[in-house]
Amino acid sequence: MINFFGLLFVALLLLPNLLFAFTHKDGFENLYHNKPVEICEQIGRFGCFLFAWIEIPYLSRGELFAGAKTVYLITGGVLVALYLLGWAIFWRESSLRKALVLSILPSLLFLESGILTQNFPLIALSLLFAPCHILISAKNATASKKT
Template sequence: MNKNLNYWGLIFIIVILIPNIVFTITCKDGFENRYQNKLVESLEQIGRFGCFFSMFLIIPFMNSGYWFKQGETVYLVLGVILVVLYCLGWIVFWKEDSIRKSLYLSIIPSLLFIESGIISGNILLLIFAVIFAPCHILISYMNAVLI
């Protein structure tokens, strides 16, 4: 196996993208971004794509590895739980437009990225997650409020 790739992280990313792709295909109207804050939007996109790539691309000097004995097991268990919760959230809230849907679907992936960065010792992922999480949650919340 390649030491510079985290295959579990790649699987997590692919799985959380599936409901987003289904949404894009099935909702022809798409998503309307009502919250127009270019700085927050730019930071969110930097954080998002940084998290996506950092989840599976391991840069050796930015990754200290699991910092406790069962770290990989905890990483996998928590990762699977958060990915399943995210997918279930899409199912439960599919037809709903609400603040709770927006918060749920923004907090769960934020937790996935933060948890993954901390437990795996992936400093770059943690940096991107700290940028992504507050911006993504704010944008999601504001879009729900501004309906």
């Protein structure tokens, strides 16, 4: 099954990243080199992007409780809005707070989406993605201050 709201959330997350990448050619330089963490982060990232909108029967059980879809939509919408606001606020800044805001919010989005929709692949992949993404973002932010 396709979760069109999950697809919308992913598209909205990607929008400022793509815009930033096109306007800041050196903006995503990776200064933290830890291959296992980078591989886990990439597996988690692309898995979350995929399973946020694809729900496989028997691996996704639907709403966790009555009204979970409403909570999912509201919470997801708020997290995406905060993420977009974070991009607007921190657009020209390179800082640890930018790195943390822009890595924690999508991590929370994928985790809450997986839990509320009982999408077990999304839960597992978000648990892989979140610590790796936050670590890489934080390490890159602190390393860029040293160079």
